[in-house]
Amino acid sequence: MADERRTAREIVHEHLERGDGVGWFEPFYAAADGNAAAIPWAVAGPRRELVKWAHEQSAGGGGQSALVIGCGLGDDAEFLAELGYRVIAFDVSQTAIDWCKRRFPDSPVDYQVADMFAPPVEWLVAFDLTVEDYIVQALPPEMRMDAVTASAAFVAPGGLLLAIGRGIEDGAERSGPPWPLTMAELALFEQAGLERQSFHRDFDSAIAPQFRYRAVYRRDGAGQ
Numbered sequence: 001m002a003d004e005r006r007t008a009r010e011i012v013h014e015h016l017e018r019g020d021g022v023g024w025f026e027p028f029y030a031a032a033d034g035n036a037a038a039i040p041w042a043v044a045g046p047r048r049e050l051v052k053w054a055h056e057q058s059a060g061g062g063g064q065s066a067l068v069i070g071c072g073l074g075d076d077a078e079f080l081a082e083l084g085y086r087v088i089a090f091d092v093s094q095t096a097i098d099w100c101k102r103r104f105p106d107s108p109v110d111y112q113v114a115d116m117f118a119p120p121v122e123w124l125v126a127f128d129l130t131v132e133d134y135i136v137q138a139l140p141p142e143m144r145m146d147a148v149t150a151s152a153a154f155v156a157p158g159g160l161l162l163a164i165g166r167g168i169e170d171g172a173e174r175s176g177p178p179w180p181l182t183m184a185e186l187a188l189f190e191q192a193g194l195e196r197q198s199f200h201r202d203f204d205s206a207i208a209p210q211f212r213y214r215a216v217y218r219r220d221g222a223g224q
């Protein structure tokens with residue numbers, strides 16, 4: 001186990017040292033070799049903040065379209081499909097997508113390998129709901145504006161982006177991955193053309209000065 005952990009750390013650092021903030025995910029999933037316990041962000045079920053949001057909205061998908069960015073092992077995507085959304089879920093890692101398909105062989109979710117920075121054009125400005133769950137924070141701070149802009153680009157007029165992650169007080173030290181978002185960085189979603197609808201921040205002394213957030217943004221649009 002200690003060897004596996006060192007290997008995973010080495011994979012991450014080798015890529016980050018050469019300025020590659022995305023390339024480590026595929027070998028990281030591959031090194032896990034089907035063992036979900038080796039994936040630190042996998043929580044064996046949908047993210048708590050996503051479930052809370054859905055319950056607060058009494059959100060049934062009602063056949064609306066949803067896109068899950070960087071879907072990892074697929075739990076958020078499956079949750080949204082159960083709620084009645086038509087879900088596309090993608091990840092840059094082929095291993096992760098193969099893993100989703102093995103876990104959920106009869107799933108209605110359309111799992112695809114894709115890069116959020118070079119997505120199929122038909123996904124742009126196209127989804128009623130876009131979910132960004134621990135994605136922006138997983139990419140180095142110098143990619144932040146690009147990651148936020150890429151996430152916002154999927155939202156249809158009148159559609160929502162649900163952003164879930166960890167934040168950090170401005171000025172506090174951070175050394176990632178992951179790199180929690182400052183409040184100034186969270187404001188980038190609005191600079192990317194969305195309007196903030198709600199923002200929840202949960203403090204947890206175990207992770208201070210970090211906190212958990214879920215934020216909902218909307219793209220202005222006729223008819224909604």
Ligand SMILES: C[S@@+](CC[C@H](N)C(=O)[O-])C[C@H]1O[C@@H](n2cnc3c(N)ncnc32)[C@H](O)[C@@H]1O
Nearest residue numbers: 025041070071072091092093115116133134138
């Ligand atoms: C920290 S994990 C979070 C995974 C999942 N959302 C969850 O909460 O379990 C970040 C995910 O984003 C994916 N990812 C990173 N860069 C990406 C990119 N450029 N395009 C698509 N997915 C990407 C990774 O492969 C990884 O599955």
